[in-house]
Amino acid sequence: MEKKSVAGGLVVLVCFLIAAVEGYDIQAFGVAAPKMVPELGLNPAQQGWAASAAMIGLVMGAFAGGWLADRTGRKPVLVGSVAMFGIFSLVTAAALSYDALLWARFATGLGFGGAMPNLIAVAVEIAKPDRRAATVAAMFCGMPVGGATSALIARVAGDGLDWRTIFIAGGVVPLVLIPVIVLLLPETRPAHDPAADRNLVRALFAGRRAAPTVLIWAAFMLTLVVLYLALNWLPTLVVDKGHPPAQGFAAAMAFNIAGVVGSLLVGGVTDRLGWRWPLAAVYVALAAAMAGLAAAATPFAILALSAAAGFLVMGAQFSLYAVAPMLYPVHLRGAGAGAAVAVGRLGSIAGPLIAGELRNAGFSPSQVFLTMTPVAVAAAVILLALARTARPAA
Template identity: 30%
Template sequence: MTRFDIEAFIDRTRIGSTQGVALLVCILICFIDGFDIFMIGKIAPAIAQDFGTTAKAMTPVFVYQQIGLAVGAFTMSPLADRFGRRFMLIFSCLVFGTITLVSAHAASLQQLAIMRGVAGVFMAAGLPMAMALISELTPIRRRSMLVAVALAGFSTGSAASGIVAAWLLDAYGWQSGFWIGGGVPLLCVPLLVLFVPESLKFRAERNPSDVGIARTVRRLDPAATLNGDELFVLGTGDTKGRKAKLTDIFSEGRLAMTTLIWAACTLSMTNTALLSAWLPSFFQEMAGIPIQQFAVTAMIGYLGGVGGTLVIGWMMDRMRPALLLSGFYVVLAACLNMLAWVPFHSAGFLPLVIAWSFFQTGGQAGLNTLITQVYPPRMRSTALGWAGGAGRIGGVVAPIAGGFALAQHFSLQLTLALAAALPLGVALLMFLLAAVRADRRDGTAQPVTA
């Protein structure tokens, strides 16, 4: 039988309409991930007021949401390495969108918290699955950049959530955020069903004799030469199917690398969860800034995250990724600390918010992109999802810590100084990762430089 190298085929294929629609869907999924995570924090005081309680009472909503996201990251992501990225994305978007729309009619904060937790289970792996899918459909020469473009949807979603707090809140209530949060993933379902194929690399690793792969190959390149007796492989890979195992991300010398990446994601996503949940409340309670005013500034500032995501995607194709990320997180820590000291109404505050968002969102996007580079396709969704799951565990603690800071009447300066320790920890871990990868290169050839 004829060996057909899927890796080489994807790398020489021009980016066409199929990859374009897949990229659009991935952008929308990343959009809703960013929108959903930041939206609740920006409108938390309004939700609490509507239910006749204080902002601190929103803590269970944040905690349940993070628990759901952690559970989903550990359970749904491996399923994408078993049943396919496309199938699991369709299922996840359908369930998450439906539950989110229903959440707009919650009768109590307890009901809302439970529904946020359940919805989180189904959307937690949305971004990892989208990253795996787009990275496996695009040529290597454009891969990091297209992954960055998709991840820019996360920053766009973050900025869009500010629209709810700034302009829709007074006219349509906090429910408007849930209408957007539920409608966008439901829009992704028909796009996935009709226009987006399953990852060829995933299918080839599972079953090199899959006759359906030939149809997708011709869809991506009608001029492709096929004889009908192909075995579809990745590079010089095995012609026997190889199913993913949960232990793959720790095997073949990956233990140290995976441990460092998990720790970095935990600290990074803990920082993101803390600030997405409580930053508007911190400024309102500790500095007297109304959430509507802060929302407008944050909405503009989060556009810096789009720039950070695109810039780091471009830079990661040209520099050692782990060292680059280490630098990003050092600057992020400095920006976060300075937010408490620069007056809100001064000319320097908005540029500082843009810079903070640039390095925070760009740094997390860089971590996700790094994972798509250093793990092979058969375990890529699991690697992305479980790294995110480790981060979500830290996210469970973050809302509690934010509520504690408010209850203890911490100053804004003390609160943000403590938060800045998290990105400094990520910077150290990325520096160690660069050293670990350098040691591995001394002994064995590595396809990717960290």
């Protein structure tokens, strides 16, 4: 039993590291933006599209990665995915034009997408039933740790840091991590059952799963609108409020560090109390935090409310990761989780684009933050509806 626990801990650690390098790269775009945007001559709409290109790739990669892993195994898909986002992070650092940046971010996102549903499936499959949310949260809190690392590097290095260096680091680390994945990560794919129905459409919509599928997708999308708007635009919006770039980096770091704490605490609470009411309350609190961030003017208030928003939105998102795969049969868990990640990621595409278009239309930073309040309230309502219709498959 002790040996099994140690092995499980190593698997969580490996997956935590994979999530950390993903989180680093995703946050790196927002951290690099204040210097990257003027150097490449991007307008706000182009910045929004460049930020969303990785998420468009992630949508495609998540569908393909989850489906492929249920057939070939999670480990080879993870290795290939990590290699892909490592290589194209380096290509991002070499971009000299808007078009080159756009395609590099898209390819990086394909790698992200291939990895994410498999991390979710691995977490659910190695965890005890009463520890699933906490295990997923422990694994995926690597994402805000990576994001905070990106912001911390930028803050410590100061104005002399070349934005390209941020992406070089984000490309080298995943490539170094590949041998660790090969050596330590076991294959967790369920044994092949010739009689199992592997039709993805039926897995998602048959057996009274249609309503839960649509609702979990909607919850993912709305959560990710808020999360990725903040991840990609928080430093820029803080600077546009009249604060120095260092304050924007500090807000991003506070958002991510608090997100780690929120991931673990919210995951633990949902394991103990169920996810219906705790997550609904988290979304209502998130709406209040975004409204507060819109009104914040002092550095202390901006840091405190950025931290509150990170705590709440990441706590909610990573708990949803634990909920999603349990709605589907075990032999289609990777594909089901991949579909939820992929469709939900439409929100991560929309978030940066919404911010870019609102800024282009003349909205102030405060008004951009305020638009996220009704989004969080809608997510709370959807969560309550999901709880009434969900029938876990395992």
